[in-house]
């Protein structure tokens with residue numbers, strides 16, 4: 001079958017491929033610890049599940065407005081504005097997961113001849129979607145020695161007259177790095193000076209271990225040029241429900257809503273009712289989940305730093321550790337393959353997140369402390385086996 005040329009430009013997320021490989025290995029009787037997939041191991045809070053069930057029973061089984069249900073858009077605007085912004089509910093578009101915000105916004109804004117800057121290592125779909133749009137994807141290296149925060153001077157050097165869009169992600173996948181207020185301020189200054197749109201992926205905003213989350217959209221001149229991407233997948237352990245949203249300049253809303261109409265029509269109606277309960281109901285389970293992640297973070301980072309030839313900076317947010325394994329002598333991919341095939345731990349090579357991920361592994365610590373301890377023992381055995 002002849003495929004359209006654009007399909008050659010579409011990338012993927014290795015996490016799903018590694019999951020399939022790990023499951024195949026498990027099917028042969030091998031015990032595998034899963035540290036590859038980026039989702040909370042907790043269940044969705046019971047009040048949210050109940051709201052979803054009630055909605056289905058209560059007839060929320062029909063199409064709804066393309067940009068989302070009005071009361072959910074109200075609640076989202078109110079929630080996000082705690083980050084210092086002043087979005088109105090009509091600037092909210094509710095989507096099936098956070099990913100479609102990337103897809104729709106990049107399709108709506110980018111075209112051939114444009115350049116878009118994205119973090120490397122970073123969430124792989126950024127580059128994939130920029131490539132798909134026809135624009136040129138320009139990687140912005142995130143370096144360990146800089147706490148995996150972007151270097152503002154390096155960013156300034158990458159901006160050209162063709163640069164149209166910048167993607168920032170804080171707290172970040174895969175590094176757990178968090179941008180400081182001063183970084184955001186400098187990014188905002190550059191964006192205004194060079195007339196850039198910023199896609200600010202804040203999906204891990206609530207999974208932060210120190211201080212308060214700041215949005216780049218809250219800085220002067222930024223709300224009118226920023227799209228905030230956020231959602232329910234991580235904060236409320238709702239990955240499988242598919243519920244996310246974008247907050248964007250008013251002039252963009254109609255276009256993104258049109259892309260919704262042309263693709264999925266709307267986000268599932270009952271799922272949106274559950275989302276309303278998640279945002280407006282009790283938040284104690286979110287707090288308990290973050291505290292559990294905090295304990296696991298210490299366990300994993302201390303454990304990794306005790307392994308010869310491995311070092312790990314402490315992640316400040318999200319639920320990933322990004323250890324440096326370059327001194328083991330293996331490439332990221334070779335190490336990840338060996339760790340899975342011979343030691344039964346599924347992790348991702350840093351290069352799954354871009355070329356600058358070489359020398360690193362991504363471990364998701366959304367797993368039990370017991371499993372994490374066993375995984376660390378196996379990782380140490382893997383390193384020792386290399387002599």
Ligand code: PLP
Pocket residue numbers: 038096097098099100123169172173201203231232233239243244
């Ligand atoms: N942004 C980042 C940085 C992520 O890590 C993920 C999921 O892994 C997403 C967006 C997408 O989230 P969703 O599952 O809501 O589409």
